[in-house]
Amino acid sequence: MQISPGMVAVVTGAGSGIGRALAEKAAQSGMRIVAADIEQPRLDDTVASLGQLGAEAIGVRTDVSVEDDVMRLADAAYAEFGAVNLLCNNAGVFSGGLMWERTMADWKWAMGVNLDGLIHAVRAFVPRMLEAETPSHIVNTASMGGLVTGAYSGPYFTSKFAAVGLTECLAHDLRTTGKNVSASVLVPSLINTNIGTSGRNRQERWVDRGREPAPDVEFVEAMLTESTAAGMAPTEVAVLVFDAVEAGNFWIPTQPSYHDQIRARHDDMQELRHPAPAQLD
Ligand SMILES: NC(=O)c1ccc[n+]([C@@H]2O[C@H](COP(=O)([O-])OP(=O)(O)OC[C@H]3O[C@@H](n4cnc5c(N)ncnc54)[C@H](O)[C@@H]3O)[C@@H](O)[C@H]2O)c1
Numbered sequence: 001m002q003i004s005p006g007m008v009a010v011v012t013g014a015g016s017g018i019g020r021a022l023a024e025k026a027a028q029s030g031m032r033i034v035a036a037d038i039e040q041p042r043l044d045d046t047v048a049s050l051g052q053l054g055a056e057a058i059g060v061r062t063d064v065s066v067e068d069d070v071m072r073l074a075d076a077a078y079a080e081f082g083a084v085n086l087l088c089n090n091a092g093v094f095s096g097g098l099m100w101e102r103t104m105a106d107w108k109w110a111m112g113v114n115l116d117g118l119i120h121a122v123r124a125f126v127p128r129m130l131e132a133e134t135p136s137h138i139v140n141t142a143s144m145g146g147l148v149t150g151a152y153s154g155p156y157f158t159s160k161f162a163a164v165g166l167t168e169c170l171a172h173d174l175r176t177t178g179k180n181v182s183a184s185v186l187v188p189s190l191i192n193t194n195i196g197t198s199g200r201n202r203q204e205r206w207v208d209r210g211r212e213p214a215p216d217v218e219f220v221e222a223m224l225t226e227s228t229a230a231g232m233a234p235t236e237v238a239v240l241v242f243d244a245v246e247a248g249n250f251w252i253p254t255q256p257s258y259h260d261q262i263r264a265r266h267d268d269m270q271e272l273r274h275p276a277p278a279q280l281d
Contacts, residue, residue, distance in 0.1 A: 001085070001086075001135045001180075001245055001248075002135075002137070002138040002246060003029050003031065003085075003086065003228050003242060003245065003246060004030070005029070005030025005031070005157045006030065006031070006032065007030075007031050007032070007033060007083075007085040008032045008033070008034070008077065008081040008082075008083050008084050008085050008086070009022075009023070009026035009031045009032070009033050009034070009084075009086040009087075009088065010033075010034040010036065010073070010074075010077050010086070010087045010088065010125070011023045011026065011033065011034070011035055011036065011088040011090060011112070012036045012037070012062065012064050012073075012088065012089055012090050012091040012117070012121070013036075013037055013064075013090040013091030013092060013141075014033075014035035014036055014037050014046050014059075014090075015035075015037030015038075015039045015041075015042030015043045015045070015046055016037070016039070016042055016193060016194045017191065017193025017194055017195065017234050018090055018141060018186075018188065018191055018193060018237050018238070019035075019046075019088070019090040019091065019231040020035070020042075020046050020049075020234065021233075021234035021235045021237060021238040022026075022088050022090060022237075022238045022241060023046055023050060023057075024037050024046075024049060024050065024053060024235075024238070025235070025239065025241070025242055026055070026086065026193050027050045027053040027054070027055035027057065027127070027236035028053060029242065030055075031055065031085075031086070032055065032056040032057065032081050033050055033055055033056070033057040033058075033061070033099065034057070034058055034060060034076065034077040034080065034081070034084075034185070035047055035050065035057060035058070035059045036058075036059070036060050036061070036062035036064075036073050036091070037059075037061065037062065037091065037205075038061065038063045038064075038091070039200075039201055040061050040175065043059045043061060043192035044059060046059065047059040051148070056081075056256070058076065058080055060072070060073050060076045060077075062091075063203065064089075064091045064113060064116075064117030064120060064121070065112035065113045065116050065117055065203065066120075067116075067120045067122075067123075069122075070117070070121055070124045071120075071124045071125075073124065074124040074125050074128060078128060079120065083132055083134055084125060084128070084132075084136060085134065085135060085136050085137065086127060086136070086137055086138075086139070086245065087121065087125050087129075087136070087137070087138045087139070088138075088139045088141070088241070089117065089118050089121045089138065089139070089140045089141065090139075090140075090141040090186075091113060091114060091117055092114050092117075092141060092143075092195075092214070093109060093110065093113045093114065093156075093195075093198035093199075093201065093202070094110075094153075094156050094196070094198045094221070094224060095107075095109050095110035095155040095156055095159075095198070095215035096152050096153040096154070096155065096156055096197050096217060096220040096221065096224070097152060097154075097214055097216040097220060098151075098152065098216045099154035099155075100156075101214060101216060102154065102155055103208050103211070105206040105207065105208050106155055106206075106208075107155050109155075109202055109206040110155035110156055110159045110208055111155070111158075111159050111162070111205070112203075112206065113159075114128065114156070114159035114160060114162075114163060115159050115162045115163060115166070118140055118163055118166050118167075119166070119252065121136075121138075121168060122166075125138070126138075126170075126174075126181065129179075129181045130177060130179050130181055133180075134180070135180045135181075136180065136181045136182075137181070137182050137183070137184070137243065137245050138167075138170065138181075138182070138183040138184075139183070139184050139185070139186055139241055139252070140163055140166070140167045140170075140183065140184075140185050140186065141163075141185075141186045141188070142160045142163040142164045142167065142186065142187050143156075143157075143160040143163075143187060143188060143191050144160075144187050144188065144253075144257075144258065144261065144278060144280060145157040145160045145278065146160030146161050146162075146163050146164035146185075146187060147161075147172075147187055147258075147261070147262055147265065148261050148262070148265055148275070148276075148277075148278040148279075149275050149277070149278060150277040150278040150280075151277065152220040152223075153220060154214060163185070164185055167183055167184070167185040168184065168185075170183045171183045171184075171250060183250075184245065184249060184250045184251070184252055185244050185250065185251060185252065186237070186241055186254075187251060187252065187253050187254070187258065188232075188253075188254040188255075188256070189232070189239060189253075189254055189255040189257060189280050189281050190227050190228050190230070190231030190232065190255075190280050190281060191228060191231045191232050191233075191237055191254065192228055192229055192231045192232065192234065193228060193231075193234055195222055195224065195228055196222075196224040196225030196226075197221075197225065198257065199221075202264060206253070207271055211279070217259075227280065229262055232255065234252055237254055240252060240254060246263055254269055255281055257279060257281050261278065263280060266267075
């Protein structure tokens with residue numbers, strides 16, 4: 001899809017990291033923007049920054065794990081701007097640690113935000129996009145953790161594999177319509193964002209009251225915080241995403257290691273070997 005000034009972008013998780021960079025890139029491209037996030041102060045900050053970039057923008061506080069919230073987000077976008085051309089389903093959280101030590105709340109949080117959030121958005125936005133007959137494109141943020149696996153990150157990687165599968169199925173379904181609506185999937189490696197402190201936005205219904213801090217969780221979160229701090233800048237990711245949308249690419253990797261890692265994974269599958277651990281860089 002060619003992106004042109006006046007088109008409308010909706011970005012979830014726009015209060016921080018990759019989402020904020022995508023919203024700012026949309027502003028720099030002359031788009032009108034609906035920014036959504038669960039964290040109101042950071043969302044307000046993003047909307048202010050979009051205004052400073054000269055964009056028309058609104059902020060809609062949204063918990064993507066809640067279907068009604070996402071329906072309200074779509075209502076707000078169509079009421080304010082009358083169209084949605086680019087939908088970036090980017091909100092996400094990291095929930096890790098040894099799988100068997102995780103509570104159902106840990107699992108439900110990861111799946112609720114990283115998978116249900118996408119399902120809600122497909123149901124809320126796609127019918128309106130198909131009806132509108134204007135070019136529209138959906139970018140779902142998954143992860144390299146949706147293509148390769150490793151230890152200490154079961155809930156996160158599982159939710160991201162589901163995000164990749166969902167987006168492939170979505171692309172197939174959209175093709176059957178013959179309409180100008182398409183989808184792609186962003187599969188980043190390490191990006192310098194606040195993902196290591198995802199727990200700051202964990203919903204009350206998924207907090208395990210009275211649980212002692214778990215050493216396996218503390219270990220993997222510290223490792224993630226340290227490794228993402230040395231990662232790629234979110235602004236570079238936003239450029240890759242906009243280029244990929246314009247090129248019509250389905251897969252949007254961020255680092256060259258993507259190619260070696262998926263090749264190695266497929267070799268392991270062909271040879272029936274145990275999967276090699278992800279090399280996140
Ligand atoms: N940073 C990385 O290394 C990396 C790598 C691969 C994939 N990703 C993915 O990129 C996406 C963006 O994450 P990021 O790295 O920018 O982290 P981030 O924490 O900086 O930003 C995530 C944003 O999502 C928001 N959010 C969290 N739960 C939400 C909810 N229920 N509803 C709405 N908003 C919610 C947060 O408030 C935050 O503003 C996520 O899907 C993440 O899984 C990140």
